[in-house]
Amino acid sequence: xxxxxxxxxxxxxxAALKHRHHGSVLVLPEHAIRxxxxxxxxxxxxxxxxxxRAVHEALAxxxxxxxxxxxxxxxxxxxxxxxxxxxxxxxxxxxxxSEPK
Amino acid sequence: xxxxxxxxxxxxxxxxxxxQCPYCSNPLAFRERREALTAEDWGRVFEQAxxxxxxxxxxxxxxxxxxxxxxxxxxxxxxxxxxPHLVTAGVPLDPERLRGLAARGLRSVQxxxxxxxxxxxxxxxxxxxxxxxxxxxxSTKALDLALTINCVLHRENLESVGEIIRLAxxxxxxxxxxxxxxxxxWALENRAALMPTREQLANASAVVRAAKARQSENGGGPKMxxxxxxYFSDRPKxxxxxxxxxxxxxxxxxxxxxCHEAGEIPGLExxxxxxxxxxxxxxxxxxxxxxxxxDWMPDPxxxxxxxxxDFGGCRCQAFRLLGDEGLTDPxxxxxxxxxxxxxxxxxxxxxxxxxx
Numbered sequence: 001x002x003x004x005x006x007x008x009x010x011x012x013x014x015a016a017l018k019h020r021h022h023g024s025v026l027v028l029p030e031h032a033i034r035x036x037x038x039x040x041x042x043x044x045x046x047x048x049x050x051x052x053r054a055v056h057e058a059l060a061x062x063x064x065x066x067x068x069x070x071x072x073x074x075x076x077x078x079x080x081x082x083x084x085x086x087x088x089x090x091x092x093x094x095x096x097x098s099e100p101k
Numbered sequence: 102x103x104x105x106x107x108x109x110x111x112x113x114x115x116x117x118x119x120x121q122c123p124y125c126s127n128p129l130a131f132r133e134r135r136e137a138l139t140a141e142d143w144g145r146v147f148e149q150a151x152x153x154x155x156x157x158x159x160x161x162x163x164x165x166x167x168x169x170x171x172x173x174x175x176x177x178x179x180x181x182x183x184x185p186h187l188v189t190a191g192v193p194l195d196p197e198r199l200r201g202l203a204a205r206g207l208r209s210v211q212x213x214x215x216x217x218x219x220x221x222x223x224x225x226x227x228x229x230x231x232x233x234x235x236x237x238x239x240s241t242k243a244l245d246l247a248l249t250i251n252c253v254l255h256r257e258n259l260e261s262v263g264e265i266i267r268l269a270x271x272x273x274x275x276x277x278x279x280x281x282x283x284x285x286x287w288a289l290e291n292r293a294a295l296m297p298t299r300e301q302l303a304n305a306s307a308v309v310r311a312a313k314a315r316q317s318e319n320g321g322g323p324k325m326x327x328x329x330x331x332y333f334s335d336r337p338k339x340x341x342x343x344x345x346x347x348x349x350x351x352x353x354x355x356x357x358x359x360c361h362e363a364g365e366i367p368g369l370e371x372x373x374x375x376x377x378x379x380x381x382x383x384x385x386x387x388x389x390x391x392x393x394x395x396d397w398m399p400d401p402x403x404x405x406x407x408x409x410x411d412f413g414g415c416r417c418q419a420f421r422l423l424g425d426e427g428l429t430d431p432x433x434x435x436x437x438x439x440x441x442x443x444x445x446x447x448x449x450x451x452x453x454x455x456x457x
């Protein structure tokens with residue numbers, strides 16, 4: 001369910017990213033998830049417009065020569081989706097509702 | 102000891118509540134306690150907690166909306182960059198006041214229901230409140246705040262779980278907590294009256310599973326939480342995610358605690374934000390350090406591969422049932438005192454005593 005690379009990624013509507021001395025945290029209404037490493041930076045790219053590929057491209061533009069990170073980023077995104085910290089919106093979902101043909 | 106920064110602050114603003122639920126988590130002797138913190142005091146707590154690493158604050162009680170300065174308290178939470186979440190029974194809050202709270206930066210509301218319908222909910226709450234809870238839930242959605250519905254489950258409402266799920270769906274809740282009673286405070290007093298049967302739990306569990314299956318087919322609906330009570334699962338709960346680890350409670354008198362009940366354990370020294378900094382109270386109070394980590398553990402916990410999963414269970418439950426909070430939680434089947442639990446789950450009486 002999380003493998004469609006065309007899914008656009010977005011933080012859940014009521015989520016917030018907070019930054020503290022110990023690192024960054026994704027805060028949900030009744031739940032907080034500590035983000036290791038560049039987790040917050042990756043999540044900040046999930047703006048509802050980018051799909052997985054666009055997230056990878058944006059990261060690659062910032063950090064060239066880190067091809068091997070793509071797998072880890074993918075794993076992180078999938079994990080966040082499973083934990084409810086990230087939402088994947090399939091392309092065409094909205095269109096299918098608004099243009100029933 | 103290496104003390105982690107907490108993420109979550111549970112701010113118990115008051116002991117007062119218009120409801121009289123028989124499983125109330127207030128201390129039994131709460132009427133003898135003095136509420137000590139002004140809005141400015143809470144502001145200082147929020148600011149210091151945020152600097153310590155806290156990101157989320159649950160404004161709770163008692164019933165937080167009994168405080169006439171809730172608005173001011175909320176403003177302090179927002180100013181401290183905390184994510185503010187209100188835990189309410191829905192009364193004496195009203196939709197107009199909720200609108201004002203939303204305008205001040207409230208993000209999320211948890212509304213408690215006592216059952217799926219007015220008759221049952223009002224009877225268990227001991228107060229007419231169901232209609233008001235509906236209005237507050239609807240207003241929460243209309244204001245585009247996150248809505249959690251919470252219902253504490255026990256023998257008298259476990260069979261309504263299907264209707265409770267429907268209610269949460271109709272209200273458009275984002276989340277539904279089906280919270281089996283934990284036997285602390287007033288709930289322990291009423292344990293035999295609240296104790297479910299294994300059949301009730303199995304049936305409720307099946308209803309939740311079916312609802313989740315329906316959700317994944319249709320898409321959408323509240324995210325549901327239903328966990329078997331520790332009395333019936335033979336393993337203890339990872340209470341608070343570990344003692345003094347993730348969540349900090351500040352009680353209405355200003356004490357910093359690892360959970361809302363730990364302050365009732367005699368002999369444990371906790372410190373007060375009226376006298377010391379939040380960081381001091383969290384990091385250095387002897388009571389906070391008494392059961393941090395795993396070094397304090399006796400067997401069977403000490404040698405158990407699950408000790409980092411459940412942290413030995415609940416210290417308060419060990420104290421209440423065994424008189425020693427340093428023992429393994431008797432909810433664990435490996436505890437030599439597990440019969441305290443297995444015996445209690447067979448004892449049922451009718452008629453609970455409302456919280457007085």
